[in-house]
Amino acid sequence: MTIQWFPGHMTKARRQIEDKLKLIDVVIELLDARIPLSSRNPMVDEILKGKPRMVLLNKHDLADPGVTAEWVRYFADQGLQALPIDAASGTQVKEILPRAKALWAHKIESQLRKGINPRAVRALIVGIPNVGKSTLINQLAGKKIAATGDKPGVTKGQQWIKVGTEMDLLDTPGILWPKFEDQMVGLRLAATGAIKEELLHMDDIAFFVIKYMVRHYAAGLKERFGIEELPEDLDDPNEVVKVMEAVGRKRGAIVSGGKVDLDKASLIIIRDLRAGKMGRISLETPAEF
Numbered sequence: 010m011t012i013q014w015f016p017g018h019m020t021k022a023r024r025q026i027e028d029k030l031k032l033i034d035v036v037i038e039l040l041d042a043r044i045p046l047s048s049r050n051p052m053v054d055e056i057l058k059g060k061p062r063m064v065l066l067n068k069h070d071l072a073d074p075g076v077t078a079e080w081v082r083y084f085a086d087q088g089l090q091a092l093p094i095d096a097a098s099g100t101q102v103k104e105i106l107p108r109a110k111a112l113w114a115h116k117i118e119s120q121l122r123k124g125i126n127p128r129a130v131r132a133l134i135v136g137i138p139n140v141g142k143s144t145l146i147n148q149l150a151g152k153k154i155a156a157t158g159d160k161p162g163v164t165k166g167q168q169w170i171k172v173g174t175e176m177d178l179l180d181t182p183g184i185l186w187p188k189f190e191d192q193m194v195g196l197r198l199a200a201t202g203a204i205k206e207e208l209l210h211m212d213d214i215a216f217f218v219i220k221y222m223v224r225h226y227a228a229g230l231k232e233r234f235g236i237e238e239l240p241e242d243l244d245d246p247n248e249v250v251k252v253m254e255a256v257g258r259k260r261g262a263i264v265s266g267g268k269v270d271l272d273k274a275s276l277i278i279i280r281d282l283r284a285g286k287m288g289r290i291s292l293e294t295p296a297e298f
């Protein structure tokens with residue numbers, strides 16, 4: 010699967026999810042805790058057609074905990090339970106089963122009333138590329154089964170995976186596309202690694218990251234790169250370039266003649282952000298929407 014979503018890809022992805030929906034009881038919608046709305050498919054409500062659903066805010070280990078708490082309230086206001094998790098380390102993953110059972114409780118109760126032994130709740134994980142679907146499937150399965158990778162687009166391939174005796178999970182997730190027509194959404198997706206780097210200009214992504222960091226996480230930026238003065242006028246590109254130059258000098262990204270290699274400095278900023286080296290950072294808040 011490539012990351013360039015054309016209308017044909019979207020139609021195919023949508024059909025694949027609709028086929029899976031026929032088999033399952035509850036949907037586990039995986040979002041990136043750092044950018045919950047930018048990592049959300051714009052048509053998700055329509056595609057999931059009212060299936061009981063929970064939201065998981067993944068990669069919470071990299072997100073700002075205060076902002077994530079705001080997002081949990083945001084989703085609660087929309088009637089959706091959102092749970093911050095870290096699929097890679099397994100933090101809060103044990104909470105998923107009780108929540109899936111709660112979403113399916115009315116069916117379990119009606120089966121019990123009829124004297125039928127309730128079957129395991131059937132679940133499907135859905136989300137955009139690179140949000141951590143395979144990593145979560147592996148955590149829930151308790152062993153390595155799905156292919157994982159740090160580049161978008163590695164999920165391939167329907168089998169059920171037993172999560173204990175009470176939940177069956179489809180072994181291939183539903184792949185959704187993000188809303189990248191919006192330039193800001195594209196920048197946030199690129200900054201977090203959900204869009205392939207080759208498709209965007211590094212310096213545009215780094216510009217966006219620097220500006221956001223100066224506004225919201227100045228201390229983390231200063232500390233990581235030993236910068237004393239940050240720009241005040243963020244509308245002046247020269248000021249932003251000065252930050253890039255400081256990063257390049259600090260990290261030895263210098264070309265002949267002693268000039269800073271701005272492409273390398275951009276890459277350093279983006280890689281450090283993705284690895285959490287500047288602290289736990291969220292790139293959007295409910296208040297911005």
Ligand SMILES: Nc1nc2c(ncn2[C@@H]2O[C@H](COP(=O)(O)OP(=O)(O)OP(=O)(O)O)[C@@H](O)[C@H]2O)c(=O)[nH]1
Pocket residue numbers: 067068069070071094095096097098136137138139140141142143144145156157158159160161162163164165184
């Ligand atoms: N820090 C952190 N990294 C995570 C977490 N969950 C997944 N990752 C990383 O994110 C990257 C993508 O994870 P995958 O599980 O391959 O994502 P996917 O959604 O299956 O991706 P596709 O196959 O592209 O659809 C990998 O490098 C994972 O190690 C998490 O909770 N925290």
